[in-house]
Amino acid sequence: MTSFQSTLGEDAGIAEELAESQQSISIAEFFEKNKHMLGFDSGARGLVTAVKEAVDNALDAAEESGILPDIYVEIQEAGDYYRLIVEDNGPGLTKESLPKVFGKLLYGSRFHAREQSRGQQGIGISAAVLYAQLTSGKPAKITSRTQGSEEAEYFELIVDTDNNEPEISVEETTTWDRPHGTRIELEMEANMRARQQLHDYIKHTAVVNPHARLELREPQEHFKFERATDQLPEETEEIRPHPHGVELGTVMKMLAATDSQTVSGFVQEEFTRVGKKTAESIIDEFRDRHYGREMRWRPPASHEAVDLHAAVEDATANKGADATAAFADAVAEAVADADRIAHHELVAAVESAAEAVEDDHGTTFGDTVRENAVEAVWLELIDAVEADDSDESEGDVDSRLVADLYDLADDATSTRKDDAVIDAFADRLAAKFEDELEGGDEDDGNVRHRLTHKRLRDHVDRAADLTEEYDDVSFGETARENVTDAIWDVMATVPDDPPLVRELDGDRDATSNLVDAMRGTDIMAPPTRCLAPISEDLITAGLEKEFDADFYASATRDAGVSGGDPFIVEAGIAYGGDLPAEGTGEVMRFANRVPLVYQRGACATTDVVKSIGWRNYGLDQPGGSGLPNGPVVIMVHVASTNVPFTSESKDAVANVPEIEDEIELAIREAARELKSYLNKRRSMQQRRKKQNVLGKILPEMAEKVAEVTGREEPDIDDAIARIMNNVLVERHTEANGDGTAVSVVVENNSSTNESLEVTDIVSAEPRNLSDGATVVEMDGEWFVKWEPEVSSDDEAALEYEIPDDATFDLDVKGVESEKLTVKQ
Numbered sequence: 046m047t048s049f050q051s052t053l054g055e056d057a058g059i060a061e062e063l064a065e066s067q068q069s070i071s072i073a074e075f076f077e078k079n080k081h082m083l084g085f086d087s088g089a090r091g092l093v094t095a096v097k098e099a100v101d102n103a104l105d106a107a108e109e110s111g112i113l114p115d116i117y118v119e120i121q122e123a124g125d126y127y128r129l130i131v132e133d134n135g136p137g138l139t140k141e142s143l144p145k146v147f148g149k150l151l152y153g154s155r156f157h158a159r160e161q162s163r164g165q166q167g168i169g170i171s172a173a174v175l176y177a178q179l180t181s182g183k184p185a186k187i188t189s190r191t192q193g194s195e196e197a198e199y200f201e202l203i204v205d206t207d208n209n210e211p212e213i214s215v216e217e218t219t220t221w222d223r224p225h226g227t228r229i230e231l232e233m234e235a236n237m238r239a240r241q242q243l244h245d246y247i248k249h250t251a252v253v254n255p256h257a258r259l260e261l262r263e264p265q266e267h268f269k270f271e272r273a274t275d276q277l278p279e280e281t282e283e284i285r286p287h288p289h290g291v292e293l294g295t296v297m298k299m300l301a302a303t304d305s306q307t308v309s310g311f312v313q314e315e316f317t318r319v320g321k322k323t324a325e326s327i328i329d330e331f332r333d334r335h336y337g338r339e340m341r342w343r344p345p346a347s348h349e350a351v352d353l354h355a356a357v358e359d360a361t362a363n364k365g366a367d368a369t370a371a372f373a374d375a376v377a378e379a380v381a382d383a384d385r386i387a388h389h390e391l392v393a394a395v396e397s398a399a400e401a402v403e404d405d406h407g408t409t410f411g412d413t414v415r416e417n418a419v420e421a422v423w424l425e426l427i428d429a430v431e432a433d434d435s436d437e438s439e440g441d442v443d444s445r446l447v448a449d450l451y452d453l454a455d456d457a458t459s460t461r462k463d464d465a466v467i468d469a470f471a472d473r474l475a476a477k478f479e480d481e482l483e484g485g486d487e488d489d490g491n492v493r494h495r496l497t498h499k500r501l502r503d504h505v506d507r508a509a510d511l512t513e514e515y516d517d518v519s520f521g522e523t524a525r526e527n528v529t530d531a532i533w534d535v536m537a538t539v540p541d542d543p544p545l546v547r548e549l550d551g552d553r554d555a556t557s558n559l560v561d562a563m564r565g566t567d568i569m570a571p572p573t574r575c576l577a578p579i580s581e582d583l584i585t586a587g588l589e590k591e592f593d594a595d596f597y598a599s600a601t602r603d604a605g606v607s608g609g610d611p612f613i614v615e616a617g618i619a620y621g622g623d624l625p626a627e628g629t630g631e632v633m634r635f636a637n638r639v640p641l642v643y644q645r646g647a648c649a650t651t652d653v654v655k656s657i658g659w660r661n662y663g664l665d666q667p668g669g670s671g672l673p674n675g676p677v678v679i680m681v682h683v684a685s686t687n688v689p690f691t692s693e694s695k696d697a698v699a700n701v702p703e704i705e706d707e708i709e710l711a712i713r714e715a716a717r718e719l720k721s722y723l724n725k726r727r728s729m730q731q732r733r734k735k736q737n738v739l740g741k742i743l744p745e746m747a748e749k750v751a752e753v754t755g756r757e758e759p760d761i762d763d764a765i766a767r768i769m770n771n772v773l774v775e776r777h778t779e780a781n782g783d784g785t786a787v788s789v790v791v792e793n794n795s796s797t798n799e800s801l802e803v804t805d806i807v808s809a810e811p812r813n814l815s816d817g818a819t820v821v822e823m824d825g826e827w828f829v830k831w832e833p834e835v836s837s838d839d840e841a842a843l844e845y846e847i848p849d850d851a852t853f854d855l856d857v858k859g860v861e862s863e864k865l866t867v868k869q
């Protein structure tokens with residue numbers, strides 16, 4: 046015992062003393078001490094984070110109001126400090142909300158909204174104000190003008206950290222030349238050591254927000270990023286949570302708050318994608334978990350000595366012989382007609398038999414008669430009655446239940462299992478069902494054979510353990526699981542009404558069953574109108590805008606669900622061109638259109654990129670893992686109504702398996718295109734090499750052959766085209782009486798069919814064109830265009846005439862240059 050502990054017992058007042066020093070901490074005070082959590086851990090980083098918070102907000106606000114964003118960022122040196130100015134053309138803020146937005150942490154419009162936005166927590170910009178006031182002692186200066194108002198509001202304020210409320214030092218109206226928008230001015234201790242990250246943030250923001258105009262003026266450089274499209278991202282809509290991703294605590298809170306009385310109403314009202322039918326499925330799943338299922342036994346076969354008719358007759362007193370016989374007939378028939386029957390199904394069969402007989406015979410069959418009939422039949426069915434004529438001793442293994450369970454177990458286990466083993470197992474399992482008659486939560490035991498999946502599994506385990514022990518065989522995990530599932534599958538969901546919402550409210554176990562039931566039900570993926578992916582076309586456009594590469598590919602996946610929130614992953618790849626060939630490729634990470642510039646190593650995105658075998662896609666990857674080398678940029682965008690970041694500073698995406706899987710699939714989709722591009726490029730390079738060699742050797746050979754044979758030199762181009770399986774386009778001219786006949790012949794020596802676009806540019810007006818040709822005249826030149834489809838090993842000809850002689854120029858498109866030979 047430490048001395049401190051030893052004094053504890055003696056001094057009864059110590060707890061009170063300690064209690065006096067306890068006090069609540071304001072959230073602002075907390076973050077004042079833990080700035081790093083919000084991305085303000087150093088002067089260099091603080092400046093980038095402040096720019097990011099202000100620009101993200103500006104983009105969110107403008108887009109939400111349907112305004113094409115126009116954002117100006119300026120960083121000025123101000124003595125020992127830096128001054129950051131961010132101006133936007135958004136909707137502006139009202140006089141009432143402005144001080145809270147900038148002077149109160151955890152105040153925002155997005156925390157409770159299930160809708161994609163850059164901001165999530167309502168901390169960002171007020172944390173920047175807090176950081177500025179802590180490091181420079183200066184208040185934030187904010188100007189804001191709302192749409193349609195003549196004047197702007199001007200505030201100077203700080204965050205009062207004692208009570209997390211804005212402390213306003215100046216409040217006045219002013220004029221501002223922007224028609225609407227917000228201007229933020231913050232002074233802070235900072236440096237420009239993170240200039241690269243700042244530039245990356247702005248540049249990458251431009252890549253994924255091609256609809257935004259961005260300008261950055263910093264002490265040394267000035268950048269302008271013009272918008273590439275006037276198309277705002279698709280408008281998003283808020284959605285309710287999806288049943289597959291909500292946690293128990295959330296559902297408990299929702300149950301306490303809902304106006305719905307029934308579980309069916311609750312799930313339909315509070316969740317997305319739940320209509321009446323899905324609600325029914327959820328409730329069935331809930332019943333299975335909450336009440337368990339009832340075993341459905343096989344009705345007796347005709348050869349079995351089970352007389353249900355007699356059992357009903359014996360159990361029915363004072364109803365007259367005819368009515369009793371009709372009742373017994375109806376019950377026995379209903380049971381015999383069923384494939385299998387559970388206790389509640391028997392109750393329903395007896396009910397309808399009783400009603401039918403009541404109608405026909407004018408006798409009442411009250412509750413007691415019905416109950417007696419159910420009991421008598423059920424006990425026969427589950428073998429709980431010792432038949433008078435039975436010559437089997439008590440506890441005989443040849444009971445109906447054993448036979449039934451034998452068949453189920455036999456079907457569900459491997460064929461290698463011995464009959465005797467299955468029989469012994471079925472016998473022990475049947476004994477467990479018999480035990481239920483004494484156990485269970487009813488006075489007369491669990492006669493109905495109502496079991497939860499877990500209890501069923503316990504019985505299977507026990508029977509399997511005993512079989513292993515006494516029969517010296519193995520009854521493994523898979524066999525146990527299969528047998529449990531096979532029995533569970535034949536069991537029936539009970540018809541009991543689920544508890545009302547007010548009964549569920551506060552009942553942790555029952556609510557947990559409901560959560561499991563929601564997760565266990567097939568439910569359509571959430572609607573994606575709450576998300577605004579960039580789209581494949583715009584990813585490519587964004588990459589083309591900022592990177593001069595030879596190849597671009599992009600992929601947008603379908604939506605998935607994680608934690609009740611829908612998400613979409615997109616990927617893009619740029620390769621070759623001016624991208625640096627040395628060193629590792631670049632990975633650009635985005636979440637809800639925001640570039641992530643810090644904590645690359647802690648991000649699920651980077652982990653996935655590293656885990657991919659890039660050699661399979663034609664890239665160099667030393668050691669077969671890690672980032673690929675070479676002139677490549679890989680971009681990944683995770684869009685979600687709630688991106689799971691590793692911390693409040695929103696630098697890295699957490700390792701959530703379903704998101705990682707989608708990241709991988711998106712990258713692989715784009716990488717497959719890269720692979721076929723690189724394969725093609727490689728084969729083209731080899732082709733070119735071969736063609737170059739032929740181009741050197743063949744003329745020499747031709748010369749020699751001509752010399753030896755004394756004949757004219759053969760045509761080299763034709764020969765190369767044929768050896769290389771190229772498409773050969775060749776013009777022949779021949780003077781005829783009226784002028785010159787021109788024939789452009791396409792000879793397809795390749796193994797594939799080709800679609801070409803052939804244009805012959807002629808300096809004289811062509812006439813008598815063959816079918817399919819078009820002519821356009823421009824400045825004394827005639828463009829004779831023709832789009833032939835030429836099958837492999839086939840040829841086609843474009844024919845026309847010109848009055849006299851002329852100059853020609855052939856242009857051929859549609860076939861890679863390496864596979865084409867053009868003879869003018």
Ligand SMILES: Nc1ncnc2c1ncn2[C@@H]1O[C@H](COP(=O)(O)OP(=O)(O)OP(=O)(O)O)[C@@H](O)[C@H]1O
Nearest residue numbers: 102106146153154164165166167168169170171227
């Ligand atoms: N430039 C702006 N124009 C209009 N509204 C703004 C602007 N900046 C902030 N807001 C409003 O202020 C709220 C708070 O902004 P803040 O940056 O503190 O949090 P957030 O963006 O919601 O979330 P996060 O903490 O994840 O950044 C926003 O939700 C938005 O409603």
